[in-house]
Amino acid sequence: MSGQTHAPAALLANELFGGSRLSVARRAIAEAVRSLGGAFTAEELHEAVASSREGIGVATVYRAVAAMTAAGSLAPVGSRKGSTLYALCAGGDHHHHLVCTGCGTVVGIACPVDGSLMRSAEDAGYTVTAHEVTLYGLCAACTRARD
Amino acid sequence: MSGQTHAPAALLANELFGGSRLSVARRAIAEAVRSLGGAFTAEELHEAVASSREGIGVATVYRAVAAMTAAGSLAPVGSRKGSTLYALCAGGDHHHHLVCTGCGTVVGIACPVDGSLMRSAEDAGYTVTAHEVTLYGLCAACTRARD
DNA sequence: TCCTTAGTGAGAATCATTCTCAGATGAACG
DNA sequence: CGTTCATCTGAGAATGATTCTCACTAAGGA
Numbered sequence: 001m002s003g004q005t006h007a008p009a010a011l012l013a014n015e016l017f018g019g020s021r022l023s024v025a026r027r028a029i030a031e032a033v034r035s036l037g038g039a040f041t042a043e044e045l046h047e048a049v050a051s052s053r054e055g056i057g058v059a060t061v062y063r064a065v066a067a068m069t070a071a072g073s074l075a076p077v078g079s080r081k082g083s084t085l086y087a088l089c090a091g092g093d094h095h096h097h098l099v100c101t102g103c104g105t106v107v108g109i110a111c112p113v114d115g116s117l118m119r120s121a122e123d124a125g126y127t128v129t130a131h132e133v134t135l136y137g138l139c140a141a142c143t144r145a146r147d
Numbered sequence: 148m149s150g151q152t153h154a155p156a157a158l159l160a161n162e163l164f165g166g167s168r169l170s171v172a173r174r175a176i177a178e179a180v181r182s183l184g185g186a187f188t189a190e191e192l193h194e195a196v197a198s199s200r201e202g203i204g205v206a207t208v209y210r211a212v213a214a215m216t217a218a219g220s221l222a223p224v225g226s227r228k229g230s231t232l233y234a235l236c237a238g239g240d241h242h243h244h245l246v247c248t249g250c251g252t253v254v255g256i257a258c259p260v261d262g263s264l265m266r267s268a269e270d271a272g273y274t275v276t277a278h279e280v281t282l283y284g285l286c287a288a289c290t291r292a293r294d
Numbered sequence: 295t296c297c298t299t300a301g302t303g304a305g306a307a308t309c310a311t312t313c314t315c316a317g318a319t320g321a322a323c324g
Numbered sequence: 325c326g327t328t329c330a331t332c333t334g335a336g337a338a339t340g341a342t343t344c345t346c347a348c349t350a351a352g353g354a
Contacts, residue, residue: 004330010260020301020346021300021301021351022351022352022353023300023301023302023349023350024350024351025213025302025303026301028339033306034152038155039296041150041341043341049242049245054305056245056302057302057303057304057305058303058304058342059175059302059303059304059305059342059344060302062341062342062343062349063301063302063343065316069217078279078304082310082311082312082334082339082340083340083341084341084342085226093289097312097319098268098273098275100273101276102235107266107271107273108269109267110257110264112261112264112280113259113280113282114259117256117259117282120204120256120257121245121256121282124254124287124297125286125287125290126213126245126247126254126282126284126286126290127284127285127289128245128282128283128284129248129283129284129285130282130283130284131280131281131282131283132277132279132280132346133226133259133260133278133279133280134278135260135264135268135273135277135278136275136276136277136278136279137268137273137274137275137276137277138274140273143272143273143274146338149318166305167331167332168319168321168330168331168332169320169321170320170321170331170332170333172332172333172334173332188310189311202331202334203334204333204334204335204336205310205334205335206311206313206333206334206336207332207333207334208311209310209311209312210332211334212305228311229308229309229310229341229343230311230323231310231311231321246354277313279304284304294341
């Protein structure tokens with residue numbers, strides 16, 4: 001691992017984990033997250049990590065996922081066969097995710113929760129504190145493959 | 148969301164389960180769903196059923212929840228401590244849910260996914276097939292209680 | 295380098311959900 | 325009313341994802 005291609009692994013790991021201690025395991029996990037690209041389960045991440053460095057336990061992967069989620073760099077985007085799907089969460093601004101159910105690629109989308117929806121919630125007496133929006137569909141490649 | 152019509156239990160059960168067979172257990176489960184009012188987990192539903200009729204197994208409750216969800220009369224609205232939360236899904240028109248994180252009451256909200264969001268998804272090459280929207284907040288009573 | 299403490303690995307523990315299977319029972323039909 | 329049979333049920337085992345425990349390691353500031 002020499003040379004700075006896109007984002008140096010150390011920098012990537014730093015960003016993903018948001019200030020927490022940078023161990024060898026977490027560097028490998030950050031690398032695996034990047035290599036996976038789209039949405040993945042904890043188990044898939046564990047397998048991807050194993051291909052680059054043996055001996056990293058499943059508990060470590062789960063802890064790393066929790067840390068990255070807490071740091072806001074990973075977001076849950078639904079589930080597959082009972083396990084939670086996660087996706088790399090780009091940038092700092094508020095957005096949501098559109099997940100391809102065919103291949104797992106993810107793109108960010110604008111937040112559709114607007115003032116009028118919030119106002120109708122307030123009319124019902126509610127104070128809205130959080131919301132979740134996720135779209136599912138097929139990317140261009142998977143749409144073509146389906147034909 | 149008060150002023151519920153006092154629908155006969157049999158009719159309620161019929162509606163909740165779509166066309167499937169109406170057993171004693173499912174009648175009791177339909178009754179329990181009505182008595183719970185807001186969002187609930189399968190375990191809470193099981194307990195509520197037990198209070199009206201003993202001996203209904205947890206597997207039966209899970210099967211009933213799956214049947215009602217398939218019939219469109221129940222919808223998953225997030226999770227609590229690792230178990231899925233479900234809520235009674237009113238009416239037939241497309242809507243989403245706003246859940247009070249304090250007491251679990253649920254109200255329906257309009258769908259905010261509009262044409263412009265769909266268009267931007269299409270611009271990214273995606274064919275959108277489904278979406279999930281859930282708001283979380285505090286109802287009037289829980290907001291007051293918090294002060 | 296030393297020290298403190300967060301991070302780690304292995305596997306056990308937990309816990310929600312699903313499965314299995316023999317038996318019960320709705321509801322359609324004669 | 326009685327027969328028939330697919331569907332539903334109950335109990336508990338099985339499954340599987342996630343979390344916990346605990347002794348140990350190593351990151352990184354002093």
